[in-house]
Amino acid sequence: MRRLTSVAHRLLGLLVFAVLVAAWWLGSQNSLNPFYPPLEVITQHFRDNWLFERVPGDLVPSMWRLAVGYLIGVAAGAGLGMLIGVRPRLRRAVTPVIDFMRSLPPTALIPTAIVVIGIGSSGKVGLIALACVWPVLLNTVTAVANLDVIWSQTAKAYRISGWRYLRRVQLPGALPQILAGARAALAVALIMVVVTEMVGSTEGIGHFVIQAQRTFALADMWSGVLLIGLIGFAINALFVAVQRGLLRSHGPRGTTRS
Amino acid sequence: MAADATAEARLPAVTRPAGRRAAAVRHRTEPLLVVLGLAVLWEILTRTDVLPSRYIPPVTVIVPELADLLTTGTFWSSFGATVYSWALGFVIATAIGVPLGLLIGSSRLLHRATSVVIEFLRPIPSVALIPLVVLVLGAGYQATLMLVVFACVWPQLVQASYGAQAVDRVGWETAVSFRLSAWQRFRRITVPSASPYLLTGCRIASSIDLIIVVTAGIVIRTPGLGNEITLAANAGSFDSMYAYILVTGIVGYAFTTGIAAVEKRLMSWRPEFRKAH
Numbered sequence: 001m002r003r004l005t006s007v008a009h010r011l012l013g014l015l016v017f018a019v020l021v022a023a024w025w026l027g028s029q030n031s032l033n034p035f036y037p038p039l040e041v042i043t044q045h046f047r048d049n050w051l052f053e054r055v056p057g058d059l060v061p062s063m064w065r066l067a068v069g070y071l072i073g074v075a076a077g078a079g080l081g082m083l084i085g086v087r088p089r090l091r092r093a094v095t096p097v098i099d100f101m102r103s104l105p106p107t108a109l110i111p112t113a114i115v116v117i118g119i120g121s122s123g124k125v126g127l128i129a130l131a132c133v134w135p136v137l138l139n140t141v142t143a144v145a146n147l148d149v150i151w152s153q154t155a156k157a158y159r160i161s162g163w164r165y166l167r168r169v170q171l172p173g174a175l176p177q178i179l180a181g182a183r184a185a186l187a188v189a190l191i192m193v194v195v196t197e198m199v200g201s202t203e204g205i206g207h208f209v210i211q212a213q214r215t216f217a218l219a220d221m222w223s224g225v226l227l228i229g230l231i232g233f234a235i236n237a238l239f240v241a242v243q244r245g246l247l248r249s250h251g252p253r254g255t256t257r258s
Numbered sequence: 259m260a261a262d263a264t265a266e267a268r269l270p271a272v273t274r275p276a277g278r279r280a281a282a283v284r285h286r287t288e289p290l291l292v293v294l295g296l297a298v299l300w301e302i303l304t305r306t307d308v309l310p311s312r313y314i315p316p317v318t319v320i321v322p323e324l325a326d327l328l329t330t331g332t333f334w335s336s337f338g339a340t341v342y343s344w345a346l347g348f349v350i351a352t353a354i355g356v357p358l359g360l361l362i363g364s365s366r367l368l369h370r371a372t373s374v375v376i377e378f379l380r381p382i383p384s385v386a387l388i389p390l391v392v393l394v395l396g397a398g399y400q401a402t403l404m405l406v407v408f409a410c411v412w413p414q415l416v417q418a419s420y421g422a423q424a425v426d427r428v429g430w431e432t433a434v435s436f437r438l439s440a441w442q443r444f445r446r447i448t449v450p451s452a453s454p455y456l457l458t459g460c461r462i463a464s465s466i467d468l469i470i471v472v473t474a475g476i477v478i479r480t481p482g483l484g485n486e487i488t489l490a491a492n493a494g495s496f497d498s499m500y501a502y503i504l505v506t507g508i509v510g511y512a513f514t515t516g517i518a519a520v521e522k523r524l525m526s527w528r529p530e531f532r533k534a535h
Contacts, residue, residue: 013374020375035393093288097296103510105469107476108484108503111491116313190383191469198388198477206385210477213389221389228386236381 037219046223054208059227061121062193062204066235069125070189073132074182080133081140081178082170091145102138106131106188107195119200128192132185139181143174175251179243186239190232205231315497324501332486333505340482340509343399343471344464347406351463355411356456359418360448369419380416384409384470388477399481402474409470410463417459421452454528457521464513472506483509 021039028038050059084091109127117123147170155161155169197206209224297317303309304316315323327333362368384405395401425448433443475484483506490499 009370010374012370013372016371017374017378035390089284089288092285093292096289097292099514100507100511103465103468103514104503104507105472105484105510107469107473108487108506110476111488112313112496112499112503115491115494115496116310187381187383188469191385191473194383194385195473195477198385209386209389213393218393225386225390229382232381232383232386233378 034216034218037222041219042222042226045219046226049208049220049223050227058203058205058208062197062206063231065121065125065128065196065204066189066193069128069192070132070186072125073129073189074136074185076129077133077136077181077185078140078178081137082144082166082174084137085141085144085174086170088145091141098134098138098141102134106192110196110199113196114200119202124193124196124201127196128189131188131192135184135188136178136181139177139184140174143177144170147173172250172252176247179246183236183239183243186235187232190228190235194228313496315500319497320500320504323497324504327498327501327505336482336486337505337509339399339480340471340475340484340506343402343406343474343480343482344467344513347403347410347471348460348464348467350403351407351410351467352414352460354407355414355459355463356418358411359415359459360422360452362415363419363422363452364425364448369423376412376416380412385473385477388474392478397478397480401478402471402480402482405474406467406470409466413462413466414459417455417462418452421455421459422448424455425451454525457517457524461514461517461521464517465510468510468513 025039028036029040031038084094106127109130113123113127117126151169151173155165160168193204194206197204198210201207205224205228209221209228212218212221212224300309301316301318304311304314362372387405387408388401391401391404395404429447429451430443433447438446471482472484472487474480475482475486476488479485479488483502487499487502487506490496490502
């Protein structure tokens, strides 16, 4: 019964979504305003561009940079955070630096990187990674520092220390918060991918939309905007699935719901 | 007597006032030492050209440059433009997101009906809309505002809706049986229950807000600190470019710590904020 109502609720949500898309479709059908082409035309251009003509040239490089930069950033943030979090004195000493770095909008470094390192792919990956480090680092440090005292004392009583303590106690205990940081970093990573390509690139999805806008290929531009939106939705959904799996298999007990 | 002495010795050092004071001093000085140490390291690495000083000037060049900038009108107008866009965007996004979120969160039906639409729209990076906004609104500050509002409405809306769902049932039913008016219930029950969520929404929104304002300056070249960074980079004047980046970071730091302080103050009545950190 409960299952049935939850399906019904899901259907209601989907129905509202479908109604809005239909309204856009019908409302734009006879649109002569060049800025807002009919949705039908946009989907045609979407098909022409992204199934799959421009996928190898524009989409794959963007996604590759996103994946590599993001994973490097998250790994570095979590690793550093585990080291800093368990040392209260070090943690207090570096907190203002971490706070400063996470408050600095990461896009502010893009013009510098373009001039100094050029517009190559490795510079972009580096920037994406750098932007992802801070939210993960901050969350990991806080999580590790606030780990349940009972855990650390039990571990001490059983003489679990060093690498095993880190892997068996610290990492699972901090995992929910590390993942929360990683989710925030994902949004930042996508912003960085798009913006680095808009400002200094010759390929990629960000480059495509800005180029389409400059050449007034507006239906193409809309198709690109739509694609970026879909990517945002898809990687977020993927992240939630991975997060759920990780927490179930490695997280602390009783937190699988988050 | 001897027993007393051992008991005294067993007390941890920090509970003694002198030890506590020393620790407090250490907590204040050590972060400063870290910052100073990093500055000195930067200075050495750039002066010895380990880092290319052509592109990365030493700290002792950047800081005087920043001091010079502070006397120019360009600096203050771009600084003002950034802060103005940030603040206005924040106010608009809050004014839209919070009431909508509270409304959605307090009605099951609305919550379910809107869930798919919100889940779909929320992860869309607002920078994807840059080309569209430029076409429709031009490269003025309205374009920045539009992007900021689109980016910041979602965290505000989602947190407000969590907040409305977290309303204390017993408190609510008590209020109903005491025949409090709808406004009184809202004021006395809903707002206090939802307030931690609302503040979380503000915290998330304020940092996204600044990212978008600076990004708009860099990509669309709307007046502001982002635009000045790009101008300085293109002109090859790296001293002022780093000075502007430094200022941008300081603005961000001020917003982050400012909001954290407000949160701590407003939430001091809640147990989870009471434990000393």
